[in-house]
Amino acid sequence: MQEARATAEPLVVDVREVPRWQREVDVLVVGLGCAGACAAIEAAAAGAETLALERASGGGGTSALSGGVLYLGGGTDVQKQAGFDDSPEEMAKYLLAACGPRPDADKIQVYSEESVEHFRWISARGVEFKPTFYARYSGEPPTDDGLVYSGSEKAWPFDEIARPAPRGHVGRVPGAAGGYLMQKLLAAVPASGARVQGDTRVTALVRHADGAIAGVLARSAGERVAIRARRGVVLTTGGFIQDRRMLDLHAPLLRRCSVRVGAEGDDGSGIRLGMAAGAATLNLGAGSVSLPIHPPKSTSRGVLVNRSGQRFLNEDVYMGRLGEHVLFHQHGIAWLLFDDASFERPDLPRELVATGETWAEVGAELGLPEGALEATMQLYNQHARRGEDPLFHKRREYLAPLETPPFGALDCRVETTLFAAFTLGGLHTNAWSEVLTPTGEPLPGLYAAGRSTSGLAAPGYSSGLSLGDGSFFGRRAGRRAASARTSR
Amino acid sequence: MQEARATAEPLVVDVREVPRWQREVDVLVVGLGCAGACAAIEAAAAGAETLALERASGGGGTSALSGGVLYLGGGTDVQKQAGFDDSPEEMAKYLLAACGPRPDADKIQVYSEESVEHFRWISARGVEFKPTFYARYSGEPPTDDGLVYSGSEKAWPFDEIARPAPRGHVGRVPGAAGGYLMQKLLAAVPASGARVQGDTRVTALVRHADGAIAGVLARSAGERVAIRARRGVVLTTGGFIQDRRMLDLHAPLLRRCSVRVGAEGDDGSGIRLGMAAGAATLNLGAGSVSLPIHPPKSTSRGVLVNRSGQRFLNEDVYMGRLGEHVLFHQHGIAWLLFDDASFERPDLPRELVATGETWAEVGAELGLPEGALEATMQLYNQHARRGEDPLFHKRREYLAPLETPPFGALDCRVETTLFAAFTLGGLHTNAWSEVLTPTGEPLPGLYAAGRSTSGLAAPGYSSGLSLGDGSFFGRRAGRRAASARTSR
Numbered sequence: 001m002q003e004a005r006a007t008a009e010p011l012v013v014d015v016r017e018v019p020r021w022q023r024e025v026d027v028l029v030v031g032l033g034c035a036g037a038c039a040a041i042e043a044a045a046a047g048a049e050t051l052a053l054e055r056a057s058g059g060g061g062t063s064a065l066s067g068g069v070l071y072l073g074g075g076t077d078v079q080k081q082a083g084f085d086d087s088p089e090e091m092a093k094y095l096l097a098a099c100g101p102r103p104d105a106d107k108i109q110v111y112s113e114e115s116v117e118h119f120r121w122i123s124a125r126g127v128e129f130k131p132t133f134y135a136r137y138s139g140e141p142p143t144d145d146g147l148v149y150s151g152s153e154k155a156w157p158f159d160e161i162a163r164p165a166p167r168g169h170v171g172r173v174p175g176a177a178g179g180y181l182m183q184k185l186l187a188a189v190p191a192s193g194a195r196v197q198g199d200t201r202v203t204a205l206v207r208h209a210d211g212a213i214a215g216v217l218a219r220s221a222g223e224r225v226a227i228r229a230r231r232g233v234v235l236t237t238g239g240f241i242q243d244r245r246m247l248d249l250h251a252p253l254l255r256r257c258s259v260r261v262g263a264e265g266d267d268g269s270g271i272r273l274g275m276a277a278g279a280a281t282l283n284l285g286a287g288s289v290s291l292p293i294h295p296p297k298s299t300s301r302g303v304l305v306n307r308s309g310q311r312f313l314n315e316d317v318y319m320g321r322l323g324e325h326v327l328f329h330q331h332g333i334a335w336l337l338f339d340d341a342s343f344e345r346p347d348l349p350r351e352l353v354a355t356g357e358t359w360a361e362v363g364a365e366l367g368l369p370e371g372a373l374e375a376t377m378q379l380y381n382q383h384a385r386r387g388e389d390p391l392f393h394k395r396r397e398y399l400a401p402l403e404t405p406p407f408g409a410l411d412c413r414v415e416t417t418l419f420a421a422f423t424l425g426g427l428h429t430n431a432w433s434e435v436l437t438p439t440g441e442p443l444p445g446l447y448a449a450g451r452s453t454s455g456l457a458a459p460g461y462s463s464g465l466s467l468g469d470g471s472f473f474g475r476r477a478g479r480r481a482a483s484a485r486t487s488r
Numbered sequence: 489m490q491e492a493r494a495t496a497e498p499l500v501v502d503v504r505e506v507p508r509w510q511r512e513v514d515v516l517v518v519g520l521g522c523a524g525a526c527a528a529i530e531a532a533a534a535g536a537e538t539l540a541l542e543r544a545s546g547g548g549g550t551s552a553l554s555g556g557v558l559y560l561g562g563g564t565d566v567q568k569q570a571g572f573d574d575s576p577e578e579m580a581k582y583l584l585a586a587c588g589p590r591p592d593a594d595k596i597q598v599y600s601e602e603s604v605e606h607f608r609w610i611s612a613r614g615v616e617f618k619p620t621f622y623a624r625y626s627g628e629p630p631t632d633d634g635l636v637y638s639g640s641e642k643a644w645p646f647d648e649i650a651r652p653a654p655r656g657h658v659g660r661v662p663g664a665a666g667g668y669l670m671q672k673l674l675a676a677v678p679a680s681g682a683r684v685q686g687d688t689r690v691t692a693l694v695r696h697a698d699g700a701i702a703g704v705l706a707r708s709a710g711e712r713v714a715i716r717a718r719r720g721v722v723l724t725t726g727g728f729i730q731d732r733r734m735l736d737l738h739a740p741l742l743r744r745c746s747v748r749v750g751a752e753g754d755d756g757s758g759i760r761l762g763m764a765a766g767a768a769t770l771n772l773g774a775g776s777v778s779l780p781i782h783p784p785k786s787t788s789r790g791v792l793v794n795r796s797g798q799r800f801l802n803e804d805v806y807m808g809r810l811g812e813h814v815l816f817h818q819h820g821i822a823w824l825l826f827d828d829a830s831f832e833r834p835d836l837p838r839e840l841v842a843t844g845e846t847w848a849e850v851g852a853e854l855g856l857p858e859g860a861l862e863a864t865m866q867l868y869n870q871h872a873r874r875g876e877d878p879l880f881h882k883r884r885e886y887l888a889p890l891e892t893p894p895f896g897a898l899d900c901r902v903e904t905t906l907f908a909a910f911t912l913g914g915l916h917t918n919a920w921s922e923v924l925t926p927t928g929e930p931l932p933g934l935y936a937a938g939r940s941t942s943g944l945a946a947p948g949y950s951s952g953l954s955l956g957d958g959s960f961f962g963r964r965a966g967r968r969a970a971s972a973r974t975s976r
Contacts, residue, residue, distance in 0.1 A: 011926065012766060014697035102740035209502035209697075211764075245928065249770060249916070252590035272926035276699075278500060278764040282737060285773050308879045310798050329817045369878035371867050379863045390857035391796045428737070438499065438760035440733065 011276035013204045015214045021228040025051040027481045028216060028229035029194075029236060030202045030270060032059030033263075034467050035450030035474030036236035037185040041125075042478030044194035048231055050478075052194055053218060055201040055265055059189070060182045062238055062263045062422075062451070063467060067140035068177025069150050070471065071464030073167035074112055076119040081131030082147045086165035088112040093162035094153055100286070100460040106431040107456055111472055118472050119169065126184040130172045137297035138347075139319075139463035144172045151462025152318040156393030168464045181467065200225075202269070205233065205277045205446070213277060213445030232445050232481030235435070236474055239423035239451035240268030241287075250284035250425065253327055256414045257289060257421035266422070270452040274427040277446065280438045283425035286459035288466075289323030290420040291412060292348045293336050300398040301342040303380055304412065307333040309363060309372030311380065314394040320461035323419055332414035335366060337377070339402035350410040350417055357405045366409055377402060422466075424458035426451060433477035447481050449474040499764035501692045503702045509716040513539040515969045516704060516717035517682075517724060518690045518758060520547030521751075522955050523938030523962030524724035525673040529613075530966030532682035536719055538966075540682055541706060543689040543753055547677070548670045550726055550751040550910075550939070551955060555628035556665025557638050558959065559952030561655035562600055564607040569619030570635045574653035576600040581650035582641055588774070588948040594919040595944055599960055606960050607657065614672040618660045625785035626835075627807075627951035632660045639950025640806040644881030656952045669955065688713075690757070693721065693765045693934070701765060701933030720933050720969030723923070724962055725758030726750065727911035727939035729775075734759075738772035738913065741815055744902045745777060745909035754910070758940040762915040765934065768926045770942035771913035776949035777811030778908040779900060780836045781824050788886040789830040791868055792900065795821040797851060797860030799868065802882040808949035811907055820902035823854060825865070827890035838898040838905055845893045854897055865890060910954075912946035914939060921965035933972070935965040 026048035029040045037059060040052040052059070073079060074088035092112035096103045123129065134145035141148055150168025152158050173180035189196055200220040205213050206228075215228040240246040241262040247255055254260075275281060293299050293315070300316035306326075313325050315336075326334045335353070338344070354365035363373030381401035383389055389399055411417050427435050427448045434442035435453075450470035457465035514536035517528045525547060528540040540547070561567060562576035580600035584591045611617065617634035627638050638656025640646050661668035677684055688708040693701050694716075703716040728734040729750040735743055742748075763769060781787050781803070788804035794814075801813050803824075814822045823841070826832070842853035851861030869889035871877055877887055899905050915923050915936045922930035923941075938958035945953035 010699065012699060016697060102736060209504060211498065211500060248590060249768075275763075275768055275926040276766040278766055280737075280763055281769065281772075283773075284769075285771075308799075311796075369871070371870055372879060375863045375867045379859050382859055383857070391860060438763040 009203050011204050011273050013206050013217055015206050015208050018206055018226045020226070021215065022225040024228040024230065025049045026229070026231040027234065027478065028053065028227055029234045030216065031061065031235065031237035031265070032186070032196065033061030033236060033238060033450060033470065034063035034182065034185060035470035036234070037182070037189050038471045038474035039234045039236055039449060039478035040189050040194040041192040042475045043482040044192040046479055046482035048482035050194035051227070052189060052196045053200045053202060054196065054198045057198045059186045059196065062261070062266055063470070064179045064182040065263055066178035066467060067463065068171050068181050069139050069148070069464035069467065070122065070169045071150060071167050071462060071468035072115045072119045072169045073165060074115040076116055076169065078119070078129045078131045078146050078169055079165060082133040084133070084165045086167070088115065090163045090165065091115060091167065094151070094158055095456060097158055097161045098151060098460045098462060099457055104456060110431050111456060111469065121475070122471065125188045127181055128172045129169055133166060136295050138295045139168060140175070140177065141170060142174055144174050146170055146172060150464045152321050155317040155395065156314055202273070205273050207277060211278060211443065213443070229445070230486045231484040232447050234477045234481055235270035235274060235427065235446070235448040235452050236450045237270030237452045238262065238266040239426060240271060241266050241422045243267040251287050251423055254287045254289070254421045254423065256327065256332055257419040259418055259420040261420050261422040266451070270448065271426050274435055274446065274448060277443065278437055279435045279443055279446065280428040281426060282428040282454035283458035286424040287421050288320055288424055288457070288461035289327045290319045291323035291326055292319045292418065293322060293346050293412060294319065295347050296344065299336070299344050299346050300394065301400060302336040302338045303377070303402060304334050304336050305373065305376060306330040309368040309376050311376060311392060314389065314392040316394050316398050318462060320463065324459065324461070326412065327414055327419065334412040335409040336412050337362070337402065337407065337409050339404045339407050341404040342400060342402055343408065348418055350412065352408050353411045354409040356407055359407055362407050362409055423451065424455065424461065426453045429453045429473070432480045433473045434480060447477040449477045497691050499692055499761050501694050501705055503694050503696050506694055506714045508714070509703065510713040512716040512718065513537045514717070514719040515722065515966065516541065516715055517722045518704065519549065519723065519725035519753070519940070520674070520684065521549030521724060521726060521938060521958065522551035522670065522673060523958035524722070525670070525677050526959045526962035527722045527724055527937060527966035528677050528682040529680040530963045531970040532680040534967055534970035536970035538682035539715070540677060540684045541688045541690060542684065542686045545686045547674045547684065550749070550754055551958065552667045552670040553751055554666035554955060555951065556659050556669050557627050557636070557952035557955065558610065558657045559638060559655050559950060559956035560603045560607045560657045561653060562603040564604050564657065566607070566617045566619045566634050566657055567653060570621040572621070572653045574655070576603065578651045578653065579603060579655065582639070582646055583944060585646055585649045586639060586948045586950060587945055592944060598919050599944060599957065609963070610959065613676045615669055616660050617657055621654060624783050626783045627656060628665065629658060630662055632662050634658055634660060638806070638952045640809050643805040643883065644802050690761070693761050695765060699766060699931065701931070717933070718974045719972040720935050722965045722969055723758035723762055723915065723934070723936040723940050724938045725940045726754040727914060728756030728759060729754050729910045731755040739775050739911055742775045742777070742909045742911065744815065744820055745907040747906055747908040749908050749910040754939070758936065759914050762923055762934065762936060765931065766925055767923045767931055767934065768916040769914060770916040771946035774912040774947035775909050776808055776912055776945070777815045778807045779811035779814055780807045780906065781810060781834050781900060782807065783835050784832060787824070787832050787834050788882065789888060790824040790826045791865070791890060792822050792824050793861065793864060794818040797856040797864050799864060799880060802877065802880040804882050804886050806950055808951065812947065812949070814900065815902055815907065822900040823897040824900050825850070825890065825895065825897050827892045827895050829892040830888060830890055831896065836906055838900065840896050841899045842897040844895050847895055850895050850897055911939065912943065912949065914941045917941045917961070920968045921961045922968060935969050937962040937965045
């Protein structure tokens with residue numbers, strides 16, 4: 001009953017219904033993952049009295065559980081020392097091409113231009129990056145190397161659009177770079193002067209008659225408290241992969257993914273608060289869907305086919321692009337085919353669901369239409385013998401005819417294998433992290449960053465764009481809120 | 489400057505900022521297309537003092553410009569007299585399968601169960617339907633026949649899921665059934681006792697402190713008027729295919745379609761009003777995209793291929809499904825292939841962009857990868873000779889090998905040929921047409937229907953589902969609002 005009543009509480013409350021404020025601050029940050037920590041640090045650094053609320057006992061959230069990859073570039077110290085040439089222009093070109101049919105050009109521009117500065121800021125918080133490149137292609141190297149390819153930069157068509165450079169920056173704690181990053185950022189929060197209060201759940205935004213946000217109502221240890229935010233409220237509460245209802249409504253195909261990437265708090269609470277206050281949302285149907293057929297990158301020599309036995313993209317693209325295509329465009333069904341010469345198991349094991357001395361036998365075992373796999377492989381081999389892939393433009397280094405029996409198929413179907421998903425849509429914000437109304441104007445007093453917003457990456461994901469844009473636009477949210485006029 | 493200031497006006501205004509109401513009614517309907525007319529008629533019939541506002545001089549909107557198809561079934565008089573057996577259960581089964589990955593089961597159930605009653609209600613407004621079937625497959629027969637297949641009922645997989653029946657009901661004025669329908673419905677509005685006021689644009693919703701909607705602000709002949717709605721405001725303002733900004737943000741791929749189906753008023757105004765008042769939205773990225781390769785239905789004998797020279801679906805599905813697949817899943821690129829024996833021009837002309845004595849010649853002319861088209865056609869012909877299509881399950885009657893030269897390709901690319909698009913997403917409503925908050929509860933005082941809501945059909949469209957669900961859920965909005973408690 002407690003829970004049932006709690007969910008029926010209003011998400012927005014008129015300021016005149018708040019008899020008194022139990023607490024007053026300048027900037028109130030809701031949620032203490034990567035975006036929230038950066039927002040709090042920057043707001044406090046700008047001189048604002050800052051309080052960060054976290055519903056769990058301590059901060060960290062999904063960021064602390066993540067692989068710790070930050071998508072940064074434009075010529076960071078790590079890129080330079082590892083021998084890679086990059087520029088803000090090339091970084092922006094890649095992101096404009098990779099981030100879906102309507103990339104946010106304003107955000108991409110500022111994110112690319114200020115990426116080197118942002119890298120230094122993160123480093124200055126004590127996060128160390130070893131300036132060495134890990135070539136075996138992964139979002140999260142098993143080593144302490146600090147730089148990886150974390151997107152489709154070297155795959156067609158992106159390699160023709162922008163000069164490839166690795167931009168995945170990973171802290172030097174193998175296997176726990178996300179926790180390491182958050183450990184440093186969380187330590188920097190009190191150091192900045194911002195206060196932190198855990199075990200506190202924001203239940204409503206408080207608004208003035210004109211719609212401007214005045215503060216929040218929260219629950220802490222069973223008590224309801226009203227907290228005024230003189231300059232602004234920053235929502236950094238994460239996405240909604242853990243909320244069955246929102247997922248069902250807005251991103252139903254993500255329900256099919258076996259692994260939902262997100263802490264318990266990723267239930268969309270901040271998105272709902274913003275919507276209820278009149279904010280616009282964006283890309284609620286978008287999700288990052290990883291289909292990890294590599295590393296190792298050499299598994300790109302395999303051929304991925306759909307339920308009609310057809311190829312549908314270049315197998316050497318990033319696993320986020322693979323997953324997106326299989327789930328959203330190929331009914332969630334795919335198999336990765338090898339011959340004896342090319343066979344290599346992906347690091348994440350996949351079941352060998354069909355084998356045969358001919359492609360016809362493999363196709364029959366997979367239940368594919370008669371002749372379909374033979375036609376696909378005959379055409380593929382015909383081109384691959386010449387080192388070409390005119391259908392999907394896989395890179396030459398992964399092209400070889402698959403003609404040495406036995407042949408086999410690894411399972412890549414969404415229902416039976418590992419697909420890792422999280423949501424990418426959320427509140428619509430501008431490049432200053434101001435939450436926008438349906439007409440595109442800032443909703444006074446409300447800011448947001450991280451996965452509670454539609455970030456850079458919806459719907460074309462590259463690893464590192466969550467921590468990357470969360471930390472970057474979290475900082476901007478904190479600075480912008482700190483500089484806002486004090487509300488009545 | 490006038491316009492610039494007008495757009496900066498707030499979309500929501502606190503009731504305490506409204507010094508006095510210029511007018512008071514029980515139910516206020518905003519927008520007078522099909523959904524608005526039905527809402528007004530039913531609200532007035534239920535005894536509510538009802539006013540319908542329309543920004544144009546007269547009602548009609550996109551509904552009056554449409555083909556006039558209503559998706560109705562379950563055993564209507566027209567279906568029976570034309571010799572078709574249908575039931576609410578079969579109708580619901582089809583809609584559950586055809587309306588995307590998360591069909592609204594509540595709405596589909598009530599829509600199917602009450603469809604016969606709704607048909608009679610429409611008929612009782614004076615709309616006549618000739619009880620004859622038009623077999624040449626079209627949303628809008630050139631004849632005065634009253635019944636057509638207007639979806640993919642007879643195509644795989646739907647033919648295996650539900651017993652096919654034609655459900656497209658068309659009024660008996662060939663070529664102008666939408667105008668005819670609206671003429672009758674608009675005449676029924678004053679007859680019901682509801683008042684109509686044209687040239688009046690609603691600029692804001694007025695809300696109480698608790699978020700409930702109290703009325704609207706509107707502009708009429710340069711004057712600003714505040715109109716109280718004691719029982720409720722019904723938004724029936726249409727979709728947003730004419731709003732460049734919303735299209736760009738929410739449904740960017742629809743921008744590529746050459747024909748935007750909608751009156752000037754389809755600029756999303758009501759959706760923005762609802763969002764600003766804290767309503768949830770649904771499926772904003774969805775659109776109906778028609779690629780009319782038929783009628784005649786016999787053009788289904790052709791083979792549709794993508795930019796890699798591959799088939800991707802059964803060519804005999806409804807043109808809305810064809811367009812959706814080409815635009816959203818095939819990069820907007822397709823060609824329809826024929827041999828000499830099968831060639832038939834679609835009613836809507838398409839350019840013959842390649843011809844050849846062999847499929848290799850056609851493929852080369854289209855710029856397809858070497859060997860791709862030959863592989864596709866060889867496999868297709870091999871199966872078609874046996875009357876089979878194991879890849880995509882086209883019906884046997886459209887299957888014949890395409891092997892008689894010369895061969896040709898008709899252009900079906902989005903940028904160079906006719907694709908007709910309108911938006912399907914909008915405000916989230918329940919089966920009573922109550923607008924919902926982000927937690928799924930009704931937003932007191934606000935109702936919506938038609939394309940300003942996410943209707944039955946997002947994202948899997950069949951013709952007739954706009955007028956069908958607009959009129960049906962418009963009626964429910966009117967009844968529900970009329971029965972609401974009077975607000976303070």
